[in-house]
Amino acid sequence: MEKQKAPVQKNEMLTLTFEDLTHEGDGVGKLNGYPIFVPYALPDEQAKVKIIKVKKNFAIGKLIEVEHASPNRVEPPCNVYYQCGGCQLQHMSYTMQIDMKRTQVTNSLKKIGHIDNVPVHPTIGMDDPWRYRNKVQIPVAAKNGELITGFYRKRSHDIIEDMDRCIINSEVNDRMVEAVRSIADRLGIPAYDEKSHRGVLRHIMLRTGEMTNETMIVIVTRTNELPNKKALIQELKDTYPNVKSIMQNINSQRTNVILGKETKLLWGDAYIHDKIGDLTFAISAKSFYQVNPPQTKKLYDKALEYAQLTGKETVIDAYCGIGTISLSLAQQAKKVYGVEIVPEAIADAKENAKRNHIDNAEFFVGQAEKVMPWWTAQGLQPDVIVVDPPRKGCDEALLEAMLAMKPERIVYVSCNPSTLARDLRILEDGGYETKQVQPVDMFPQTNHVECVVELVRKLSN
Ligand SMILES: C[S@@+](CC[C@H](N)C(=O)[O-])C[C@H]1O[C@@H](n2cnc3c(N)ncnc32)[C@H](O)[C@@H]1O
Numbered sequence: 001m002e003k004q005k006a007p008v009q010k011n012e013m014l015t016l017t018f019e020d021l022t023h024e025g026d027g028v029g030k031l032n033g034y035p036i037f038v039p040y041a042l043p044d045e046q047a048k049v050k051i052i053k054v055k056k057n058f059a060i061g062k063l064i065e066v067e068h069a070s071p072n073r074v075e076p077p078c079n080v081y082y083q084c085g086g087c088q089l090q091h092m093s094y095t096m097q098i099d100m101k102r103t104q105v106t107n108s109l110k111k112i113g114h115i116d117n118v119p120v121h122p123t124i125g126m127d128d129p130w131r132y133r134n135k136v137q138i139p140v141a142a143k144n145g146e147l148i149t150g151f152y153r154k155r156s157h158d159i160i161e162d163m164d165r166c167i168i169n170s171e172v173n174d175r176m177v178e179a180v181r182s183i184a185d186r187l188g189i190p191a192y193d194e195k196s197h198r199g200v201l202r203h204i205m206l207r208t209g210e211m212t213n214e215t216m217i218v219i220v221t222r223t224n225e226l227p228n229k230k231a232l233i234q235e236l237k238d239t240y241p242n243v244k245s246i247m248q249n250i251n252s253q254r255t256n257v258i259l260g261k262e263t264k265l266l267w268g269d270a271y272i273h274d275k276i277g278d279l280t281f282a283i284s285a286k287s288f289y290q291v292n293p294p295q296t297k298k299l300y301d302k303a304l305e306y307a308q309l310t311g312k313e314t315v316i317d318a319y320c321g322i323g324t325i326s327l328s329l330a331q332q333a334k335k336v337y338g339v340e341i342v343p344e345a346i347a348d349a350k351e352n353a354k355r356n357h358i359d360n361a362e363f364f365v366g367q368a369e370k371v372m373p374w375w376t377a378q379g380l381q382p383d384v385i386v387v388d389p390p391r392k393g394c395d396e397a398l399l400e401a402m403l404a405m406k407p408e409r410i411v412y413v414s415c416n417p418s419t420l421a422r423d424l425r426i427l428e429d430g431g432y433e434t435k436q437v438q439p440v441d442m443f444p445q446t447n448h449v450e451c452v453v454e455l456v457r458k459l460s461n
Pocket residue numbers: 287288289290318319320321322323324325339340341342345366367368369388389390415
């Protein structure tokens with residue numbers, strides 16, 4: 001049989017018309033049915049493209065010049081957008097972004113989960129989709145004897161130097177990155193150098209409570225020793241009254257993972273506070289906390305609506321973090337059990353229950369996929385289970401335990417439509433019906449999308 005040849009060659013220049021978008025937000029143009037993926041191209045555009053990679057079934061192109069622009073093309077407001085890998089959709093109108101996210105969810109459900117008869121509602125977006133992130137982790141390096149901070153250039157570990165702000169970050173965090181950098185620089189604290197694995201300062205992590213304006217600074221170092229530590233702490237706490245917590249995290253490994261195992265308190269409290277609705281939460285350095293506060297409230301309200309609580313229910317909140325969803329549920333349920341793998345997060349969750357005078361929520365440290373079967377063996381029979389797993393989705397053992405527990409309802413909160421679709425297939429085959437799906441835009445300007453899904457047990461099951 002004759003071997004099929006790709007219709008383009010590397011370095012070839014051509015004019016393409018775009019008709020679709022990939023899940024990542026890249027434009028898709030076709031040559032006799034052969035797809036060419038081009039970052040930053042939009043549907044209905046015509047553009048000059050240079051082919052940079054050729055495979056049997058597809059090619060990747062670089063956008064050289066837009067000849068006919070889509071009405072959805074906008075000027076990216078960030079001056080380093082095309083260099084930085086952090087955002088992927090700044091060139092796209094916000095209306096198109098949220099439409100694209102809904103389509104991404106619909107397509108994943110259909111292709112991966114074979115679910116195509118369920119309403120996927122329009123994505124809940126933000127009125128002002130900028131400056132929303134409450135947390136930043138920014139790398140530090142040295143250049144010409146000075147400390148520099150900035151995100152990495154796409155697919156590299158070179159810091160973008162002319163980056164003095166990140167417009168999806170909160171303004172406070174932007175200011176605090178610069179404050180820590182300049183004080184550390186003046187005090188001569190050496191930057192970590194990845195190549196030689198020497199030096200000290202690796203990353204600056206900041207988290208600020210949107211409603212409280214309390215900031216935690218985490219100085220990530222290679223070494224246990226932090227030169228001029230006292231002076232650094234003194235200046236930060238004296239100059240910036242919003243700083244409530246200064247921590248040091250030690251990461252001595254050659255790794256891309258940002259935080260190491262050990263975190264120690266340098267000054268203040270080991271946590272900051274924030275509020276979601278009428279609940280106050282303490283958040284420590286290693287605990288997960290949603291990055292977009294206004295959208296978190298909308299996400300949790302939807303999860304609560306889908307749980308349909310009356311005050312009589314026993315509820316499990318699996319992958320519960322610091323208990324944010326659990327405590328919202330507890331206000332409307334008889335009893336809530338939360339499980340989470342990070343011990344610091346469970347310590348926060350227990351404190352948060354006390355702080356909010358909630359005594360019908362219990363929290364357990366462990367792998368949800370191990371604790372749930374144990375609960376089943378103990379005879380725990382929840383009416384509702386809420387899951388909010390990381391991107392890889394629910395473990396199979398957890399899905400099996402959920403099916404064995406036979407709750408009336410399952411509320412699935414997901415940050416990855418592909419693993420969501422895979423897991424919904426298993427739950428549907430196990431006797432549940434997917435009722436509705438609500439995408440929520442937790443990450444404007446990026447190609448990530450969050451969803452809340454309502455499932456109910458079929459009567460025959
Ligand atoms: C997407 S977060 C959700 C947290 C919380 N529901 C919230 O909204 O803040 C997922 C959480 O699952 C935890 N986690 C990851 N793997 C786990 C596992 N196998 N068992 C229990 N928790 C796990 C993470 O530490 C993280 O806190």
